[in-house]
Every structure is written in C-alpha cells, then in structure tokens.
Amino acid sequence: MQDVDVDAILRNRSECAANLIPALQDIQSRFHYLPESALRTVARRLKVPLTQVFHAATFYNCFSLEPVGRHLVQVCLGTACHVRGGQRVLEKVLRELNLPASGTTPDFEFTVAPVRCLGCCALAPVMRVDQRTYGHLQQSRVPKVLKGYCKPAMAAV
Amino acid sequence: MSAPPTRIASLTDLLHAAARGRKTLLPNHPKILVGMASCGLAAGADEVYEAIGEETARLQLPYVVAPTGCIGWCSQEPLVDVRLPHKPRVTYGRMDAHKARELVRGLCDGDLKTQWAIGLLTSHDNPVTPTRTRTRYSKLSARVDGVPRYEELDLFRRQVRLVTRNCGVIDPTNLDEYLARAGYRALHRALTAMRPEEIINEVTRSGLRGRGGAGFPTGKKWEVMRGQVGTPKYLICNADEGDPGAYMDRAVLEGDPQTVLEGMTIGAYAMGASDGVIYVREEYPLAVKRMLEAIAQAETAGLLGDNIFNSGFGFRIRVVKGGGAFVCGEETALIASVEGRVGEPRQRPPYPAQKGLGGKPTCINNVETWANIPVILMRGGDWYARLGTGGSKGTKVFCLVGAIKNPTLVEVPMGITLRQIVYEMGGGTPQGRKFKAIQTGGPSGGCIPESLLDLEVDYESLTQAGAIMGSGGMIVMDSSTCMVDIARYFLTFLADESCGKCFSCRKGLQRMRQIVVRITEGLGSEADLDLIEELGWMVRETSLCGLGQTAPNPVLSTLRYFRDEYLAHVREKRCPAKVCKELITYRIEPTLCDGCGACVRVCTSEAILGEKKKAHTIDNAKCIKCGSCLEVCQPQAVVVS
Numbered sequence: 001m002q003d004v005d006v007d008a009i010l011r012n013r014s015e016c017a018a019n020l021i022p023a024l025q026d027i028q029s030r031f032h033y034l035p036e037s038a039l040r041t042v043a044r045r046l047k048v049p050l051t052q053v054f055h056a057a058t059f060y061n062c063f064s065l066e067p068v069g070r071h072l073v074q075v076c077l078g079t080a081c082h083v084r085g086g087q088r089v090l091e092k093v094l095r096e097l098n099l100p101a102s103g104t105t106p107d108f109e110f111t112v113a114p115v116r117c118l119g120c121c122a123l124a125p126v127m128r129v130d131q132r133t134y135g136h137l138q139q140s141r142v143p144k145v146l147k148g149y150c151k152p153a154m155a156a157v
Numbered sequence: 158m159s160a161p162p163t164r165i166a167s168l169t170d171l172l173h174a175a176a177r178g179r180k181t182l183l184p185n186h187p188k189i190l191v192g193m194a195s196c197g198l199a200a201g202a203d204e205v206y207e208a209i210g211e212e213t214a215r216l217q218l219p220y221v222v223a224p225t226g227c228i229g230w231c232s233q234e235p236l237v238d239v240r241l242p243h244k245p246r247v248t249y250g251r252m253d254a255h256k257a258r259e260l261v262r263g264l265c266d267g268d269l270k271t272q273w274a275i276g277l278l279t280s281h282d283n284p285v286t287p288t289r290t291r292t293r294y295s296k297l298s299a300r301v302d303g304v305p306r307y308e309e310l311d312l313f314r315r316q317v318r319l320v321t322r323n324c325g326v327i328d329p330t331n332l333d334e335y336l337a338r339a340g341y342r343a344l345h346r347a348l349t350a351m352r353p354e355e356i357i358n359e360v361t362r363s364g365l366r367g368r369g370g371a372g373f374p375t376g377k378k379w380e381v382m383r384g385q386v387g388t389p390k391y392l393i394c395n396a397d398e399g400d401p402g403a404y405m406d407r408a409v410l411e412g413d414p415q416t417v418l419e420g421m422t423i424g425a426y427a428m429g430a431s432d433g434v435i436y437v438r439e440e441y442p443l444a445v446k447r448m449l450e451a452i453a454q455a456e457t458a459g460l461l462g463d464n465i466f467n468s469g470f471g472f473r474i475r476v477v478k479g480g481g482a483f484v485c486g487e488e489t490a491l492i493a494s495v496e497g498r499v500g501e502p503r504q505r506p507p508y509p510a511q512k513g514l515g516g517k518p519t520c521i522n523n524v525e526t527w528a529n530i531p532v533i534l535m536r537g538g539d540w541y542a543r544l545g546t547g548g549s550k551g552t553k554v555f556c557l558v559g560a561i562k563n564p565t566l567v568e569v570p571m572g573i574t575l576r577q578i579v580y581e582m583g584g585g586t587p588q589g590r591k592f593k594a595i596q597t598g599g600p601s602g603g604c605i606p607e608s609l610l611d612l613e614v615d616y617e618s619l620t621q622a623g624a625i626m627g628s629g630g631m632i633v634m635d636s637s638t639c640m641v642d643i644a645r646y647f648l649t650f651l652a653d654e655s656c657g658k659c660f661s662c663r664k665g666l667q668r669m670r671q672i673v674v675r676i677t678e679g680l681g682s683e684a685d686l687d688l689i690e691e692l693g694w695m696v697r698e699t700s701l702c703g704l705g706q707t708a709p710n711p712v713l714s715t716l717r718y719f720r721d722e723y724l725a726h727v728r729e730k731r732c733p734a735k736v737c738k739e740l741i742t743y744r745i746e747p748t749l750c751d752g753c754g755a756c757v758r759v760c761t762s763e764a765i766l767g768e769k770k771k772a773h774t775i776d777n778a779k780c781i782k783c784g785s786c787l788e789v790c791q792p793q794a795v796v797v798s
Contacts (some may be wrong), residue, residue: 017497021480025439052498059499059656060480062439078401079596079632080558082646088784095761095783116483116650117401118440120196121556121630122231122564131442133199139785140759 005030006038015047020056024063032072033064061115069104069111071149075127078117086125090114092139093127096146109151164459166467168345171336174458178337182327184221185242187264189213192236192325193224194411195443196404200234201253208254209237212261220264226412228325229566230312231558233275236325239264246278247271247301274304276313284319285339285535311581317544317552318568320528321405324412329447332454335415341460343531347423348468351534356427357383360530362538364550369395369486369523370598370627371703372549372616378520382428382510385518390430392421393514393521395491396437396444399483400599401650403630405554406524408566410437410444413528414451418461418474420527423534425472428520433474436491439481448476483600483654487702488521490656501656502702523628525554545571549615549626557583559632560590576610579633590635594718598627600647600654601707603714604640623714625707639736640719641726645673647711655704662705665696669712676723677737679730686723690716735797738782742798745786747772749794756786756795 009026013019023046027038034057043050057063075090090102093112097105104111120126123135127145134145165171191197191206206224213220230236233250237257240246247269249260256273263270277300300306307313318324327334335341347356361376382390394417398406409417421433437445452474455461463471482500484490490500492514513519529551533541542550549571555578558564562584569578575595579585586592594604603624605612612618616626634643648670657663669692675681693709693716700706716723725731732740745756745765750772757765757773764780767773772794775786787795 018495020497021494022478025478025480048497055499056480056497060482062479062481079599079630079646080402080564082401082643083559083632083634083638085784091783092785115440117399117404118195119398119404119407120199121402121404121558121632122196122234122566123199124558124564126199133195135196135199138788139783140789 002031002035002037003041006041010042010045013046015045017046017048017052019046020048020053021060024053024057028063031067033067036065066104067108069108071110071130073110073112073127073129073146074115074118075112076116076118076120076125077114078121078124080121081117081125084124088139089125089127089137089142092142093146096143110146110149164457165341166459168349171341171345174333175336175339178331178333178335181221181223181331182334182337183240186219186221187242188221188223188240189261189264190223190225190238190240190246192227192234192238194227194324194408195441196227196231197234197236198443202235204254205235205237205252205257208257209261212258216261216265218261218265220261223328224330225327226324226329227408227566229321229408229568230276231565232563238278239269245301245306247274247304248276248278249273250275269301271301271304274301276310277301277304277306279306279308283338284317284322284532285342311584312563312565312567315570315573315577315581316568317570319532319552320409320416320525320554321412321566321568322532323416324408327413329412329414330450332415332451332458335413339535340415340531341419343534344419344422344460345466347426347534348466348470353383353427353429356423356534359533359538360427363529363533363541364538364545365526365529365533365541366549366616367523368525368529368553368628370400370601370625372626375522375526378510378522379424379428381508382430382518382520385510387518388429389432389517390428391514391517391519392425392428392430392433393488393491393495393519394421394433394435394527395486395488395521395523396435396441396448397479397486397491398438398441398524398628399486400601400628400630402558402596402632403556403599403628405556405566405629407441407444408554409524409528410441411447414447415455416528416531417448417524418451418455420530421474422461422465422472423530424520424522424527426470430520431472433472434495434514435474435476436479436485436495437476439478445476445478452476482656483650484656484702484704487704490702491521492519499656501658502704504701525629546613546615548617553614553626553629555629555631557631557633559596560586560635560638561633562587571615572613574611574613575605578614578631579610583633586633586635590637592633593636593638594634594640596624596632596634596643596711597630598625598707598710599630600650601625601703601710602627602630603710604634604643604718605714606718623710623717625710637734637736639677639732639734640715640722641673641677641732642734642736644712644715645670645677648673651704651708655708659700659702659705661696661699662701662708665692665700665705666708668692669696669709673712676726677732678739679726679737681727683724683727685727686716686720741782742777743775743780743782743784743786744777744796744798745773745775746794746796747774749792751792751794753791755789755791759785759789761785
C-alpha cells in the first residue's frame with residue numbers, strides 16, 4: 001500500500017534534485033511522516049544520494065521521521081504569542097495530554113509541536129489543531145478545545 | 158465567481174473584463190463582504206460567512222455575498238461589510254454567526270444595525286489610476302449617523318494604502334475584480350509602450366528599496382540583473398515570511414494575489430527573465446492556495462504564459478512551498494532550497510544576480526516589493542518618491558502586535574513616528590500597563606525603548622537605534638514583559654534556526670542562550686553580561702549570512718537599553734516584570750480573596766488549599782507557576798512576587 005502511494009507521488013516527477021523537497025512534502029502530507037523505505041525509494045528514483053535525502057529530511061521543520069498522531073496541535077510561539085503567554089498555553093496543552101515535552105501521545109491521537117508564527121499575531125496567543133486555528137487562547141480554554149478532538153469514549157471521561 | 162476563460166489580449170479586452178468585474182465589485186444589489194484571510198478565519202469568519210449565505214438563501218434575498226482579504230483591522234475580526242447600491246460601505250466588527258443572521262434580517266427590513274457598525278468606507282480611491290476615480294457614492298459624502306468614517310478614525314487617518322490597496326476590497330479569487338481596480342494596466346503599459354530601460358529607470362527614480370528587510374535599492378538590483386548576459390534569467394518572489402510577528406506578506410498573498418503576479422511579470426519584462434518562482438512558507442496553506450488559483454486564472458486569461466498582450470513576451474510562474482526553515486529567507490539559502498538542497502547560505506559574491514538559481518542570473522525580491530511595482534509604473538517614480546523620507550521612499554506595511562490595545566496591519570508613509578503608530582493607531586498598551594519597548598525587525602531586529610518613540614521610522618533611523626526595519630513586524634512590550642526573557646526567547650529561536658554552517662553562529666548562539674538562561678534562573682553574575690556582549694560582537698563579525706550577522710541584535714539592544722533589568726536578575730536575583738519562573742512565587746492576598754474556588758478548579762498541581770468562601774492559600778512546594786489561577790481570579794487576589 002505504502003509503496004503504491006509513494007510510486008504515485010513520484011510518477012510524474014523527473015529525475016532531478018529540485019523535485020526532492022516537493023516529493024518529500026507530498027509523502028509527508030500523505031503519511032504524516034517520512035517512512036525510511038519511502039526515503040530510500042525517493043533517493044533511487046530521483047537519483048539523489050541517500051545522504052542528501054536524509055540531510056533535507058532532517059533539516060526542514062516540516063518533515064518528521066517519526067509517525068505523528070491523528071491530530072497535530074501546533075502551538076504558536078511567535079514573538080507576539082510569546083509576549084501574550086504562548087509558552088503557558090503550550091505547557092497547559094502538554095499537561096492536559098500528559099506529555100513531558102513536545103511530541104506524540106502513546107495512543108497516537110495527538111502530536112504537540114510548537115511552531116514559530118502562524119501569522120495570526122493579532123489574535124495571540126494562538127494554536128492550530130489540524131486545519132483550524134484558535135485565537136485569544138487562555139489556559140482555561142485549552143481543555144475544551146482539545147476535548148473536541150478526543151475520541152468519543154475519551155471525551156466522556 | 159471566477160473569470161470566464163476568455164483570453165485578454167488587448168486594452169479593449171482588459172477594459173471589458175474590468176467592466177465585468179465592476180458588476181460584482183460594486184453591484185446594483187446589496188453586497189455583503191466577509192474578511193476571510195487566515196486571521197479572519199481563525200476568529201470565526203467561516204461560520205459568519207456560512208450564516209450569511211444561509212440566511213440570504215432562506216429569505217431569498219438578491220444579495221451578493223463575497224469573501225475578501227484583510228483590511229488590517231485585526232482587533233475587530235471577524236469583519237463584515239455591507240454595501241448598499243450607491244451607498245458607502247458599512248463595516249461591522251467582532252461578528253458572530255448569530256449577529257450575522259440578525260444583520261441580514263435587519264437589512265431585509267431596511268435596518269442597517271448601526272449600533273454594531275464601527276466604520277464607514279466612503280471613498281475607494283485607487284492609487285493605481287493617476288486620475289482620482291472615485292466611486293459614485295463618494296460624491297454624496299454620505300454619512301450614517303453615529304458611525305465614524307474611515308478617514309476620521311485614528312487607525313486609518315494616516316494610512317496610505319498602495320501595497321494593500323485591494324486587500325479587504327476585492328474578492329481575491331476573482332480576477333475580474335482585480336481588473337476592475339485597474340489591475341494589469343501597468344503591465345499593459347509596460348509591454349506596449351515602454352522599453353525595459355524605461356521601466357528600470359522609473360523604479361530607480363521611485364527610490365524603492367527592498368521590503369524584505371535589508372533595504373537594497375530595487376532599481377539598482379534590476380539594473381545589474383538586466384546587464385547579465387546569461388540565459389535563462391529567473392525571478393523569485395520571497396514569500397518565506399519567517400519573522401515571527403510579521404504577516405503583511407500573507408495578507409497580500411491572501412488578499413490580492415494578482416498584484417504580486419503583475420509586479421513580477423513587469424519585472425520579468427524589464428530584466429529579460431523567462432521564469433519565476435514564488436517561494437511561500439508551508440505554514441501559510443491559504444496563501445499557497447490563493448497563489449495557485451491566481452496563477453491558473455492569469456494563465457487562462459493569457460496574462461501569464463506566452464505572448465502576453467500579443468507583445469511576443471512570455472513569462473511563467475510556479476509556486477514552491479518552503480520547508481519551514483527561517484534561514485531560507487536569506488537569498489542564497491532560498492535558492493539552495495528551491496534547488497532541492499538544504500537551506501544553507503553561501504558566500505556572496507557572486508550575487509544571485511550573477512549566479513543564482515541553477516547558476517543562472519536570478520533576481521529575488523520580497524512580496525511587498527513586487528506589489529509596489531504596478532503602482533510605481535502607473536503613477537511614475539517621481540510620484541512615489543514624494544512619499545517618505547530622504548533615504549527611504551514610499552510606504553511600508555507594519556504589523557503592530559503584542560501588548561497593544563488594537564493589534565493591526567497598517568500601511569503608512571516612511572517617516573511616521575513610532576509614537577504615532579503605537580498610540581494613535583494601536584491605542585497604546587492594554588489595561589493601563591506601562592509601555593516598555595517596541596521590537597522591530599523580527600529575530601534580527603532589536604528592542605527600542607520608550608525614550609526613542611519619537612523616532613521617525615526609516616531604514617537608517619532604525620539601524621542607528623540598534624534595530625532594523627526588517628519585514629515590518631512591530632511587537633509592543635509592556636511592563637509585564639521581561640526583557641531578559643525576550644533575549645532568551647530570541648536566542649532560543651535563532652539557535653534552533655541557525656543552519657549550522659558557521660561555527661561562530663552555531664556555537665556562539667548556543668553559548669549565549671546558555672548564559673542568558675542561567676541569568677533568567679537567577680544563577681548569573683555580572684561578568685556574564687560582559688561575556689554575552691563580547692560573544693554577540695564575535696557572532697556578528699564572523700558569521701557568513703544575515704542570520705548570524707544580525708542574530709545578536711535582540712541581546713545587544715536589550716543590554717543597551719534595559720541593562721537595569723539584567724542587573725536586577727544578576728544582583729538581586731529578581732525579575733522586575735515577574736516573568737522568570739525561577740525568580741517568582743505566587744501567593745493569594747487573603748484580604749482580596751473571596752473564596753470562590755475558581756483557582757482551585759483550574760490548578761492542575763493541586764497546590765491551592767482552602768475552604769469555600771474563605772481565603773485560599775498556595776502551597777509553594779507544589780505550585781508549578783503555570784499562572785492558571787492568575788488568569789481566572791476575578792478579585793485579582795493572586796499576587797506574583
């Protein structure tokens with residue numbers, strides 16, 4: 001299944017290094033991470049050394065070598081959010097999800113990642129869960145926002 | 158609402174399409190506009206838009222409902238505008254779905270709901286057209302009782318909107334509406350009536366300087382590029398808006414994508430380029446979508462591609478998504494990223510104009526720079542140069558955010574004072590707290606103290622003050638912001654984002670961060686201050702690219718203007734702004750506490766003790782200093798000391 005998808009992503013791309021990052025972006029958005037086998041396939045098909053593929057995959061913030069959770073929680077730590085308490089919002093999110101630091105919950109429901117600036121500074125502090133951005137956050141609102149993304153069984157707890 | 162696929166090949170075609178655009182831009186039916194840029198959506202504009210659509214459909218009203226970009230009144234999002242035929246446009250702020258439905262019902266009964274209105278847009282001056290084409294209703298100088306006109310509002314009075322002229326006015330997904338605002342007329346003029354040298358001459362005369370931050374004269378860059386013999390030549394639009402606190406490029410890409418394409422195409426003709434790239438941050442999904450739509454529409458209309466306006470000139474643009482690396486805002490790193498490598502800057506010269514993308518001549522300009530080009534071409538370089546100061550011409554878009562009453566996006570002529578921006582447009586600091594500093598230029602910039610608020614903003618004055626213009630983000634800090642914590646914040650950011658190529662930047666920033674963290678934890682000494690200053694100078698002098706060369710600015714500028722705060726941390730082990738966790742404790746003032754229990758409910762570490770209706774206390778051994786109790790305490794009994 002995975003191989004088929006990677007093949008489809010690479011099918012229309014010519015063998016050149018300029019296609020490397022767009023290809024990795026497509027794989028990332030398809031699988032929500034970069035599986036090692038996919039990286040090897042990309043290297044072979046685009047005729048780019050595997051070291052260069054890994055270099056790019058580990059350099060850019062948009063890539064992850066680890067599988068991420070079903071929901072991606074991006075807490076903004078841009079300057080405006082920092083000034084208005086973004087760090088406290090991040091810590092609250094981590095406490096709510098019982099995470100010691102940014103990362104993925106053991107049940108792969110949530111991945112928490114700080115991000116530096118979503119460009120919604122006027123609504124600081126903000127966080128984005130999947131496609132939806134929440135502004136003017138206070139710590140007290142965080143549990144309610146997260147609850148909306150929990151599985152029904154968990155939401156009842 | 159997109160344009161029918163007809164090719165626009167002449168001025169007649171252009172005027173034809175513009176007339177079509179005017180029908181939706183200024184229809185003969187009531188029109189309701191919803192600000193649907195990213196920030197509007199985050200504030201709930203999609204629900205408002207849906208509610209308005211449903212309600213007009215339910216009541217079978219012949220209203221035009223359209224999305225628009227961001228007009229910059231960020232503090233009032235979500236924004237809704239109502240325009241009755243031949244009447245001024247009424248703006249409503251802080252709308253929600255419920256109010257939106259009521260508004261539609263009110264309009265149906267002839268009630269404008271002026272109690273919710275916050276502004277009246279009476280004129281739609283278009284800076285692109287030399288003769289002031291005012292829309293019909295402006296002549297009536299119409300008023301609606303109790304609603305101030307935009308030009309009477311402190312926020313808009315001093316604004317000169319060139320780059321953002323269409324943001325919040327047109328539907329960004331509708332090419333015809335852009336044409337109705339005299340869009341692509343500048344390109345038509347360039348291709349049919351001007352020689353490339355004449356265009357470059359106009360840009361040089363305008364005094365336009367790179368809006369990405371460094372302020373290199375755009376005309377000069379273009380001239381060097383034109384003189385290159387290598388082919389093909391490439392253009393790049395730098396939309397990798399990495400500075401936290403700046404979102405003007407996003408506002409333009411989302412609100413008026415065609416102006417960027419037009420500016421680039423004019424540039425391509427002037428410099429002899431055949432292909433263009435727009436490098437957009439992947440954190441801006443809506444901007445990417447808008448640009449892709451805009452390119453497709455322009456191609457269908459023949460405004461991009463081969464033989465534009467039957468001139469024989471062709472130009473293509475593609476979108477490349479960034480990978481989320483701050484350093485890719487640096488031009489050589491950006492090129493490396495487009496080529497599929499990691500974003501590591503390289504030595505200049507050779508400059509990209511000599512050896513850029515694929516080793517070919519490449520001109521990189523920022524979104525805002527490109528968006529200025531159509532205006533300069535239509536109005537002339539001399540007209541543009543009348544705006545601004547001696548060394549910095551024209552306007553600049555600023556994002557005013559942070560500890561400010563009315564966060565906003567404004568476009569003002571260069572030379573305006575910081576005080577006017579902060580106090581007139583932004584309304585000063587919230588909750589009566591004292592203004593402390595304004596941070597400009599993102600992580601490469603610096604913090605400017607209150608004593609310099611009367612500084613006239615231009616490239617030189619900001620650099621002299623130890624900051625930089627940067628891309629135009631302005632973050633206001635008040636007495637609740639700790640300047641040492643801010644230095645720590647920026648060093649963490651920069652140490653994370655340093656590409657690691659230069660030892661001095663990679664290690665120097667890590668070391669500076671360690672020292673500043675130590676100070677915020679109350680473990681620093683006075684000698685540390687001299688050490689970070691020395692390290693800062695070292696990093697500045699020995700780094701290859703702009704990131705490293707400017708990275709010490711936040712630390713050096715806070716040390717220069719706020720040394721007393723650093724000294725309080727190292728001498729008295731005290732954080733005057735009560736931010737640094739290791740140096741503060743929370744307690745509850747028993748005389749103010751009414752025992753409501755709100756704090757007990759939010760405290761996740763079970764550190765608050767006390768019975769209902771009796772004064773509570775905080776167990777400092779358990780307290781993790783998260784500040785949740787402070788947030789919810791109504792009688793403000795939670796005290797930080």
